[in-house]
Amino acid sequence: MSDPAPREDVAAFLAYLAESAAPPVSALPVEAARLVMRANCTLADAPPVPLARIEDIVVPGPAGALLARLYDRRTGRSDSPLVLFFHGGGFVLGDLDTHHSFCTWLADTLDLPLLAVDYRLAPEHPFPAAPDDAEAAARWVAQEPDAFGFRVTGLIPCGDSAGGNLAIVTMQQLALRPAQVPVQACWALYPYVGGGTDWPSYRDFGTDFFLSSDEMAWFDAQYRAIAGDIRHDCLDGPIPPFPLLVHTAGLDPLRDAARAYADRTRAANVSVTQLEAAGMIHGFITFRQAIPSARDDCAAFAAAAKAMIAVDPSR
Known part of the structure; x- marks a missing residue:
């Protein structure tokens, strides 16, 4: 169990947010909220890591072309698994640029190619546009x-x-109907897995810990998912046989549901690596400059990911 007290640098960051008196994203027009997230990620995250290859490409999607960005520390890579990355933002916010720095860092640290997918966002494109795009990118x-x-x-x-x-949803869909390349693992950082709001962490951390219950209700209203649809509520979906890495944050409203998903996967005799960043808030992978200790949590995530797939250093 995580210590309910925030770390010193987390507490300082939360105090800064409180003193700024900035309106929550749920009080803003959608486009303004997107601009705020981009600005916050630019200010709060670490600088990007220079890579040998950063290339914007177009991926065919179910409703038209999707933008994507390939990251690789090598230009002459041989056979390799590929990390297919989907950014956070409540299915409403976020893009290739909000998570650009983290993607450069992860591709460099793991020495694996990474393809970030700019899936369609709500409310312009409500559910199931996002999971449809994610699955289409994987199958392509x-x-x-x-x-x-x-x-x-x-x-x-x-x-x-x-x-x-x-x-997780993409992994589940590829387990139900396999693609031509196998799933090797699935890595989820403080994921939203469904399961409603009746969790202790939702009540304990739904205010004053960055991600609020009001904001989550706003995201849900924009996304308009169908309750119980397994392409949204992971807890109701199948348990694929692929190794799972779940990294939760101790002060996150989504923490307990994500723990429950990891427990359910483990109960199905599937390999699970479960990490928790004690005293940390939701969204920490894009706060590595503002919350320096988040770098250690990201390093722990990368170490667990490396161990899971046994990366060949000669690749």
């Missing part, structure tokens, strides 16, 4: 394993918050 990579100049040998859906939901 599997059908075109040599599209990047190296052979993709496995898929690793990965994401944070809403993107963690999309990573």
Whole structure:
């Protein structure tokens, strides 16, 4: 169990947010909220890591072309798994730029290629646009394993918050109807997994801990998901046999539901690595400058991911 007290740097960050008296995103027009998230990520996150290859590409989607960005520390990569990354933002906010710095860091740290997908956002494109796009991107990579100049040998859906939901949902859909390239693992950072709001963490951390219950209700109203649909409520979906990494934050309203999903997966005799950032808030992967200790949590996540797939250092 996590200590309910925030770390010193987390407490300082929360105090700064309280003193700024900025309106919550739920009080803003959607486009303004998106601008705020972009600005916050630019200010709060660490600088991007220089990589040998950062390339914007177009991926076919179910309703038209999707933008995506390929990250790789190598230009001459051989056969390799590929991390398929989906950004957070409540299915309403976020884009390739909000998580750009983290994606450069993760691709560099893991020495794996990473493809970030700019899926469609609500309210312009409500559910199931996001999971449809995520699954389509995964299947396109599997059908075109040599599209990047190296052979993709496995898929690793990965994401944070809403993107963690999309990573799990994509894994579940690929378990129900396998793609031409296998899923090797799934990595979810403080994911939204459904399960409603009747959780102690939702009550304990729904105010004054960055992600609020009011904001989550606002995201839900924009996204308009169908209750119980397994492409949204992961807890109601199948349990695939692929190794799962779940990294929760101790002061996150979503913490307990994500723990429950990890427990349910473990009970099905599937390999689960479960980490928790004690004293940490939701969204920490894009706060590595504002909350320096978040770097240690990201490093723990990367170490667990490396151990899970046994990365070949010669690749």
